[in-house]
Amino acid sequence: MSGGGSGPHGALADNGFAAAAEALWREISPAWPDFQVEVLREIDSTNTELMRRARDGVAARTLLVALQQTAGRGRLGRSWRSAPGDSLTFSLAWPMSPHDWSGLSLAVGLSVAQSLHERIQLKWPNDLWVDDRKLGGILIETAAVPAALAVPGSRERVAVIGIGLNIGLPDGPDLSQPPACLRELMPQVLPLDAAWVLQRVVPALVQALERFPTQGFAPLADAFAARDALRGRSVRLSDGRSGTAVGVAGDGALCVKTDAGVQRISSAEVSVRPDAGA
Numbered sequence: 001m002s003g004g005g006s007g008p009h010g011a012l013a014d015n016g017f018a019a020a021a022e023a024l025w026r027e028i029s030p031a032w033p034d035f036q037v038e039v040l041r042e043i044d045s046t047n048t049e050l051m052r053r054a055r056d057g058v059a060a061r062t063l064l065v066a067l068q069q070t071a072g073r074g075r076l077g078r079s080w081r082s083a084p085g086d087s088l089t090f091s092l093a094w095p096m097s098p099h100d101w102s103g104l105s106l107a108v109g110l111s112v113a114q115s116l117h118e119r120i121q122l123k124w125p126n127d128l129w130v131d132d133r134k135l136g137g138i139l140i141e142t143a144a145v146p147a148a149l150a151v152p153g154s155r156e157r158v159a160v161i162g163i164g165l166n167i168g169l170p171d172g173p174d175l176s177q178p179p180a181c182l183r184e185l186m187p188q189v190l191p192l193d194a195a196w197v198l199q200r201v202v203p204a205l206v207q208a209l210e211r212f213p214t215q216g217f218a219p220l221a222d223a224f225a226a227r228d229a230l231r232g233r234s235v236r237l238s239d240g241r242s243g244t245a246v247g248v249a250g251d252g253a254l255c256v257k258t259d260a261g262v263q264r265i266s267s268a269e270v271s272v273r274p275d276a277g278a
């Protein structure tokens with residue numbers, strides 16, 4: 001772990017993360033002895049770092065937390081900006097070999113939402129929303145386990161699951177539509193800091209990752225529907241299509257009713273927005 005400096009995989013920790021890192025390592029490592037936790041003051045991106053390691057042949061289950069990212073990345077090539085103290089930025093590297101990867105970001109989002117608050121909604125495919133404002137996002141990437149380390153014939157890859165959550169709102173220019181933040185959503189939790197949130201979300205997330213390869217997204221579809229931020233709303237897709245979101249299928253595809261019938265959207269390259277004013 002890291003944090004206390006006493007575990008088998010020492011690293012550094014700060015800002016209240018030491019106790020959270022220690023507790024998480026104690027909770028998760030009995031089932032997964034390769035599990036390690038690292039908290040870094042600064043890195044370009046926790047996803048970039050875990051992808052580098054995976055490509056270099058490091059396939060250990062790793063939770064990497066950064067107090068600050070200098071080149072945080074979002075989906076579709078966007079950047080992810082976050083302020084130390086006002087955000088939680090972490091990635092989890094987890095070897096997996098599901099037959100079907102679709103729906104993984106939905107399973108991850110659902111797990112995080114369920115761990116935190118009943119009012120958190122999920123916006124297909126990877127956003128956490130509160131009242132139509134973005135609370136957080138998920139970026140999932142995968143790397144092949146290098147051939148020298150892979151079990152011959154295995155389909156195993158290392159999934160790198162990156163999560164950014166707004167803890168508070170940074171000072172700055174007034175935005176007409178500020179993002180959502182957890183301190184606003186859970187004012188009764190004092191102090192609500194990133195370490196508290198980390199400790200709250202990671203154990204259930206690990207369980208969700210363990211279930212996903214055998215169960216997929218289908219058994220989670222009803223729970224997702226209860227938090228679906230788009231269902232029943234007019235939506236516009238980045239590829240020009242528009243219609244009414246009618247839910248998410250058991251394989252994770254967004255279903256949109258258009259003039260041409262119900263279209264299934266599964267491409268990670270497409271983004272979707274509720275129609276302004278709808």
Ligand code: BTN
Binds near residue numbers: 076089090127
């Ligand atoms: C999105 O909304 O487009 C996804 C945002 C994902 C941000 C997290 S922060 C931790 C991890 N490291 C990154 O560079 N990105 C993810």
